[in-house]
Amino acid sequence: MRLRTKLTLFNAISKLVIVVLFVLLVPVLIKNISSNYVDSKLIKQKNKLLQIVKSHGIETYIENGEPYGSYLPLKEEFISLDEVDPNYFLDTIKLGKRLFSEGDTLEYRILSHTFKVKNKNYLLEIGKSVDTLDETSIPLQNIAFQVLLGMILLTILADQFYSNYVLKPLRLIIKTKLVGQKFPNFNAYKKVRTTTTDFEYLDISIHKMVETIADKFQKEREFISNASHELMTPISILQSKIENMFEEEDISDDLKVRLIEMQKILNRLKSITKTLLLISQIENEQFLKEDKVPVTELLQDVYDEISIRLQDKNISYSIDIPENWNMVNINKFLLFNLFFNLINNAIKYNNEGGYIQITGTAGHNNFIISIADNGIGIDAEAIPFIFNRFKKFRQSLQQDSFGLGLPIVKSIATFHDIDIEVISDKGAGSTFKLIFPTTLIVAN
Amino acid sequence: MNVLIIEDERALAQELEIFLTNYNYICDVCFNGTSASEKIAVNLYDFILIDLGLPDYDGLDLLREAKKVDSEAACIILTARAEINDRIKGLDLGADDYLPKPFSLLELQSRMQAIIRRKFGVKNNTIELGDFLIDLTNRTISHSNSVVNTITKKEFDLIAYLILHKNRTLTRMQLSEHIWGSVVNNDYDSNYIDAHIKNIRKKLNAFGSPDWLETVRGLGYKIKINA
Numbered sequence: 001m002r003l004r005t006k007l008t009l010f011n012a013i014s015k016l017v018i019v020v021l022f023v024l025l026v027p028v029l030i031k032n033i034s035s036n037y038v039d040s041k042l043i044k045q046k047n048k049l050l051q052i053v054k055s056h057g058i059e060t061y062i063e064n065g066e067p068y069g070s071y072l073p074l075k076e077e078f079i080s081l082d083e084v085d086p087n088y089f090l091d092t093i094k095l096g097k098r099l100f101s102e103g104d105t106l107e108y109r110i111l112s113h114t115f116k117v118k119n120k121n122y123l124l125e126i127g128k129s130v131d132t133l134d135e136t137s138i139p140l141q142n143i144a145f146q147v148l149l150g151m152i153l154l155t156i157l158a159d160q161f162y163s164n165y166v167l168k169p170l171r172l173i174i175k176t177k178l179v180g181q182k183f184p185n186f187n188a189y190k191k192v193r194t195t196t197t198d199f200e201y202l203d204i205s206i207h208k209m210v211e212t213i214a215d216k217f218q219k220e221r222e223f224i225s226n227a228s229h230e231l232m233t234p235i236s237i238l239q240s241k242i243e244n245m246f247e248e249e250d251i252s253d254d255l256k257v258r259l260i261e262m263q264k265i266l267n268r269l270k271s272i273t274k275t276l277l278l279i280s281q282i283e284n285e286q287f288l289k290e291d292k293v294p295v296t297e298l299l300q301d302v303y304d305e306i307s308i309r310l311q312d313k314n315i316s317y318s319i320d321i322p323e324n325w326n327m328v329n330i331n332k333f334l335l336f337n338l339f340f341n342l343i344n345n346a347i348k349y350n351n352e353g354g355y356i357q358i359t360g361t362a363g364h365n366n367f368i369i370s371i372a373d374n375g376i377g378i379d380a381e382a383i384p385f386i387f388n389r390f391k392k393f394r395q396s397l398q399q400d401s402f403g404l405g406l407p408i409v410k411s412i413a414t415f416h417d418i419d420i421e422v423i424s425d426k427g428a429g430s431t432f433k434l435i436f437p438t439t440l441i442v443a444n
Numbered sequence: 445m446n447v448l449i450i451e452d453e454r455a456l457a458q459e460l461e462i463f464l465t466n467y468n469y470i471c472d473v474c475f476n477g478t479s480a481s482e483k484i485a486v487n488l489y490d491f492i493l494i495d496l497g498l499p500d501y502d503g504l505d506l507l508r509e510a511k512k513v514d515s516e517a518a519c520i521i522l523t524a525r526a527e528i529n530d531r532i533k534g535l536d537l538g539a540d541d542y543l544p545k546p547f548s549l550l551e552l553q554s555r556m557q558a559i560i561r562r563k564f565g566v567k568n569n570t571i572e573l574g575d576f577l578i579d580l581t582n583r584t585i586s587h588s589n590s591v592v593n594t595i596t597k598k599e600f601d602l603i604a605y606l607i608l609h610k611n612r613t614l615t616r617m618q619l620s621e622h623i624w625g626s627v628v629n630n631d632y633d634s635n636y637i638d639a640h641i642k643n644i645r646k647k648l649n650a651f652g653s654p655d656w657l658e659t660v661r662g663l664g665y666k667i668k669i670n671a
Contacts, residue, residue, distance in 0.1 A: 232524035233453055236546035240459035243549045247466065247612070256613075257662050263617050270546055304597065305627060312639045340627055 003170070004163050011159045012152070019148045026141045035109065039093050042111040042126050049079070049124060050115065058117045075106055076129040086121045090114045098127060107131070169194030169203070177206045221280050228277035235270050242266065275404040279389075282334065282411040289416065291332040295325040295369070295441070298332065299358065302339045309347045313354070321360035321369065324443050327436075330416055338412040341405045342371050342432050349430070350375035367441040374429035383422050416440060445560075447491040449473045450480040450506065451522065452498050460493065463549045477501020484510050489517045491556060496523040496534070504533060511538045518559045522547070548621050554608050571607055573669065575652045580604055587651035594647045598623055602640055606657070606667040615664040641665060 052060060061068040061081050071078035078098070096110045108127030115122055172192045189211075192203045245251065246259050281287065299319055310317050327335060346356045350373050357372045378386060387410040390403045413420050417437055424430035447469045451457040454475055461471045472487065474480035477498040484492070484506070492510050496503030507519055521534045524545040534542055541555045561569065561581075569580040577586045583600050585592040595603075605622050606614060616637040623640075641657070648654040658666050 229524055232545045233456070236524070237453060237456045237459065239546050240456060240463065240549050243618070244459050244462050246615070247463075253662065260615050260617070260663065263615060267617050267621075305624065307596075308598070308636045308639050308643075311643075312636060337627065 004160075004167050007163045007167075008156065008160050012156045015152045015155060019145075019152060022148065023141060023145045026144050027138075030140055038109050038128050039111075042093060042109065042128065045079075045126050046111055046113055046124060049081075049126075053115075053117060058120075058122065062122070071100075075100065075104065078108070078125075078127045080125045082123055084114065084121050084123045086116075086119075088114060088121060088123065090123060095130065096127075166196065169196060169199040173199065173203050173206065177203070177210070221283055224276055225280040225284065228273045228280065231269075231273045232277075235266065235273065238266055239263075239270070272404065275408060278337075279404075279408060279411045282415050285415070287331045287334055287415070289329050289331050291330050291335075292326060292328045293330070293332050293335075294323070295321050295327055295360065296323055298327065298335060299339060301336060302343055305340060306343055306347065309344065310356075313347060313350060313352055315347055315350055315353070316355045317358075318355070319358045321358065322362075322443060325360060325367065326442050326444065327440055328442055330440055334412045334415065338409050338418075338434075339371075341409050342434075345405055346371055346373040346375065346430075346432075349373070349377075354429075362443065363435075365438055367436040367438070367443075368433055369436065370431050370433040372429065372431040377426045377428055377430050378422070378424040379426055380424070383424060386422065387420075445469050445490040446488065447471050447493065448480065448483055448487070448489045449493050450477070450498070450503075451493070451495040452476060453495070459549070460552075463553075467553060477503070477506055480506055481509055484513055488514055491559075492517050492519045493552075494519060494521050494539075496521055504537060507534065507537050507539055518556075518563065520552070520555060520559075548618055550605075550609055550614065550618050551622060551625070554605060554622070557608055571669070573607075573656045573667065574654065576648065576654065576656075578603065578607065580607070585648070587648075590651065592647060592651055594650075595644070599640055599644050599647075602637075603644065603657075603667070606665060607669070610667050610669040613660045613664050613666045619665070637665075 062083065065083060067080065067082035069078065069080040090112045091114065093109065093111045095107060097105050097107055098110070099105050107130045109130055110125055110127040113124045115124065169192050176190065176192070189207050192199065194200055194203070242259055242263050246256060246263075251259075296319065299321065303317070303319075343356065343358075350356065354374050357370075359370055359372070361368045361370075387406050389407045410420065412418075413434065418440065419435040421433040421435065422430065423433070445468075447464055449457050449460050449464075449471055451460065451473070452475050457473050457475060461473050464471050469491070472483060472489070474483055477500045480494075480498075481501070494503045494506055494510075498506070503521065503523070507521070510517055510519055515538075518540040519538065520541045520543060521539045522543050522545060540559050543552060543555065571578045571580065575587055576592075578584075579586070583604075585595055585600070585603070601623050602619060605619065616635070619637045641659070645654055645657065648657075656668050658668060660666055
């Protein structure tokens with residue numbers, strides 16, 4: 001889930017929880033508030049009544065010991081005043097029920113207060129109906145819920161907009177600095193505009209890391225390139241010396257055989273160095289991709305070079321590729337070497353009398369050339385590593401090789417944006433699928 | 445033929461001199477660009493072998509000078525740099541060939557021969573071997589007026605290379621370097637030369653015995669031509 005979605009979702013849920021809690025609390029709060037309000041009103045009424053009693057005397061209400069009582073027509077309020085036992089004392093406000101002569105029992109908030117006038121004890125009760133309180137709380141609850149819900153929606157929208165805005169630099173960093181970066185060819189550094197220091201820091205840190213990696217990569221490439229170049233001259237001297245010695249008339253055949261052994265070893269050194277140099281030249285993009293050649297023609301060239309090896313092992317060889325497939329924007333020398341190495345491997349790791357099939361199939365938006373053999377195959381767990389330099393997995397075979405054939409293939413393929421898929425069954429053969437983008441092959 | 449060898453690696457220059465002297469070239473050797481520049485200005489050479497990586501001189505400048513003084517001299521660039529740009533630049537400036545180090549001395553000799561043939565317009569370059577006639581210009585082999593048309597390009601390359609270095613044993617390595625030199629190869633075995641030779645013999649045997657193509661046991665192959 002994206003960060004922005006997470007933030008918005010969290011905001012929305014937390015707000016919703018708070019609002020629901022609040023709405024649930026509303027009745028309690030309202031009850032509290034209104035009972036406070038009612039209480040203060042009751043006290044005011046009590047004070048007023050006591051004021052009247054004080055100035056006009058208790059006779060205003062009570063004559064001849066008759067109790068006083070009064071209520072509004074709908075009985076929302078009532079006042080009663082009566083003489084009680086002198087030792088009776090009360091000063092409370094609480095809920096209580098009162099029975100009326102008509103037989104109604106109603107619930108009231110009742111203020112009870114005893115006071116003494118002329119050695120007589122009186123009890124004053126002022127009541128206010130509670131029903132009126134409950135009635136107000138439900139619509140209030142509704143309104144509160146609606147208003148708050150609306151506010152939540154508004155803030156969610158605002159959150160969405162804001163997080164979108166504030167996270168934009170992060171999205172940009174991910175998009176331009178991480179996704180779509182082709183390792184190790186990084187794009188030039190372009191500062192992501194942001195006022196958030198964290199993002200600024202992230203951007204700079206990523207940039208620094210990328211720079212370090214690119215620098216190390218560059219150094220490694222330079223090293224390989226320089227080392228192989230520097231090795232060429234001593235190899236050249238040795239080769240010339242051996243060749244000249246071989247020509248000396250006064251050396252025995254036995255010595256000549258040993259010179260040939262030396263030549264073989266030197267050749268090995270030469271091949272490794274040349275191959276490393278080639279890989280580093282490809283990785284440094286020192287080759288142009290401007291050639292155009294029919295696929296079948298290139299494969300014919302490879303066949304001309306390699307046919308002797310096929311014959312030697314009695315391997316049958318078939319090519320099924322449309323005549324009209326042309327490779328464009330490629331380097332012919334490199335593509336030749338790519339096919340040469342793959343087909344050479346197919347021969348090397350094949351059995352006497354085996355076969356090699358090269359087929360071309362047009363995919364949705366690509367062209368696939370697969371090279372299939374029925375040779376010894378590759379262990380499933382070895383497949384991810386076969387393109388690593390100097391890895392030799394099929395050592396059981398008495399073959400001279402130094403494990404740079406497939407790394408060359410990989411470098412050339414990467415340089416051209418060709419994907420390679422390897423399918424292999426141990427003992428049953430291997431298939432190398434080369435997936436060409438439509439920019440490299442045209443059928444016409 | 446006069447050859448000027450410009451190579452700062454003394455050991456290599458020395459081997460080049462020994463080899464070319466054996467092939468009857470007259471050699472001058474320079475270990476740096478300054479003395480080479482003087483020699484180019486004073487003497488006339490048929491061949492100038494220039495190492496591009498000189499300590500005191502840009503080899504390409506030397507090539508420019510050489511072409512200015514004597515445009516007839518054939519220049520071959522030797523370099524360990526093997527950069528494609530150098531190659532293009534060198535050939536643009538009029539170099540006749542380009543050999544990346546490490547190269548086989550035999551390969552150098554074969555390139556020089558090719559330049560000689562080109563320069564002097566050798567039309568008729570036919571060699572008689574037993575009952576076979578080998579035409580190096582048109583690249584054909586014939587036997588008493590019938591052409592051996594089964595010989596492949598690679599097989600002819602092998603024969604031509606052996607003829608160029610006649611009476612000399614060429615190792616399998618030297619032969620495979622010549623015919624597969626351009627392939628950057630994962631393996632370094634040269635056993636396929638035997639298969640090629642076997643094929644050549646089989647094809648020629650249909651016409652007559654190619655006994656001039658000798659196997660030198662344990663060493664390689666050679667073609668004997670009695671001058």
